[in-house]
Amino acid sequence: MxxxxxxxxxxxxxxxxxxxxxxxxxxxxxxxxxxxxxxxxxxxxxxxxxxxxxxxxxxxxxxxxxxxxxxxxxxxxxxEPPSFFKRALHFTGRVLGGIFIVTFGSVIALVIYEPDMIVTTEAVRMAMHPEEGISDDRTLEIEAYIQNHPIVQKFRDDPSLIETRPHLDIPTLLRPNVLTAGVLTGPDRIAVPPLVFTDGEGKKLFAILHVGEQLCGLPGVIHGGLLATLMDETLARCCFPALPNKIAMTANLDINYRAPCKANQFVVIKAETTKVEGRKAWVSGRLESLPLPGAEGDGKLLLEASALMIEPKNIGTLMREVPNKDSMAASPRAAIEGA
Known part of the structure; x- marks a missing residue:
């Protein structure tokens, strides 16, 4: 009507x-x-x-x-049309609802596509497969052995050492392009990311890891080229903090193999920066088998290496132009690929 x-x-x-x-x-x-x-x-x-x-x-x-x-x-x-107050109230509710939906949707997307970005439990992150975000029983056993080893406890008790997991600092999307954090990782290869202890000044570094049977050159013996790759990366990471821009490339690497490195064993790499001159750093290191718990002395010497690391002249400008500089510098291979 x-x-x-x-x-x-x-x-x-x-x-x-x-x-x-x-x-x-x-x-x-x-x-x-x-x-x-x-x-x-x-x-x-x-x-x-x-x-x-x-x-x-x-x-x-x-x-x-x-x-x-x-x-x-x-x-x-x-x-009668709604009052200005009611219109403003409904508009505010819609805006807040939209923000909530977008935020909630983003969290769900991160859970599905980037689980490593939101996992905060350190014990879970360290045992996590870098590429697939999963862990099998063998991987968990390897991680537990490393975490509870007396040498690891000794390093943790040293106040001058800082415990890190450099491969986990590399963004998930970049890991497949980093040799030691992508292709070489996984069950029967490098099962868990190396556990690293460093003094933070670029003088000394210790890395503990497990090498699996899919890294062999001969049956049961780890490939010498893989050991050279591990030494190259570890020696470079040792001297990074001592250089102006915290990054360098390998100019020379000398390796002397002392004994075969058997597959499915734990090894420890010990590195020390012996000299630094401007953009140059000289580093030496040893790769040894990890002693059994309760054993006295060092493990068996498997190889010795020395290297000359040089920071490129233009790396400072390049690092300032690349976003997320810290995460890119977490791995020397990632930084070198970017250079």
């Missing part, structure tokens, strides 16, 4: 006496000379329109008019 009344009559409804309002209503209806079924159709259209209108927009003020003469009261609903 409200759709058939003039706007002026509806707005004036609150100031018109009930009897006068009833007279005006009946006069308006008779003047339009419309049958009752048209009023019913109009009411049905109004109902369907209101049914599809959002609930917060369906705001009406109901006016009741008594026509007298025993007739039932006439009720008229006048649509």
């Amino acid at each position: 409200a759709g058939l009344l003039s706007r002026s009559l509806l707005r004036a409804g609150t100031s018109i006496a009930p009897k006068q309002a009833s007279t005006l209503l009946r006069g308006s209806i008779r003047a339009q000379n419309l049958p009752r079924r048209i009023y019913a159709q109009a009411s049905l259209k109004s109902y369907s329109r209101n049914f599809t209108t959002p609930p917060w927009k369906q705001q009406y003020r109901t006016h009741t008019y008594d026509s007298g003469d025993g007739n039932p009261p006439v009720k008229i609903q006048i649509h």
Whole structure:
């Protein structure tokens, strides 16, 4: 019925006496000379329109008019737009809801596609497969052996040493492009990321890791080229803090193999920076088998190496142009690939 009344009559409804309002209503209806079924159709259209209108927009003020003469009261609903306060409140709710949905969706995406970025439990991160984010029983056994070894406990008790896991600092998306953190990792290879202890000044470094049977050159014997790769990376990482831009490339690497390195064993690499001149650093190191718990002395010497590391002249400018400099510098191979 409200759709058939003039706007002026509806707005004036609150100031018109009930009897006068009833007279005006009946006069308006008779003047339009419309049958009752048209009023019913109009009411049905109004109902369907209101049914599809959002609930917060369906705001009406109901006016009741008594026509007298025993007739039932006439009720008229006048649509009123929501107030500024309600509009502002609904807008704020939608904005906050959108922010919540985007944030929640981002967290779900990280859980699915980048689990390493949100895992905070250090024990879980260290035993995690770098590429697939999973750990089998053998990998967990290797990790537990390293974590509980007396030599590791000895390094942890030394206040001058800092415990790190450099391969875990490399972003997940970059690990497949880093040889020792990507292709060479996994069960029966380098099962867990090397556990590294360094003095933070570029003078000495210790790395403990396990080498599996898929890294062999001959059956049961680790490939000499793999051992050279491990020594190259470890010696370079040892001297990084002593150089101006904390990065260098290998200029020379000399290796003397002293004994075969058997597969499926734990090894320890000991490195020491012997000399630093500007952008140059000389480093020496040893690769030994990790002694059994309770054994006295060092493990068996497997090879000795010395290297000359040189920081490129333009590396400072390059490192300033590359975003996330710290994560790129976590691995010497990653930095060299970027250079």
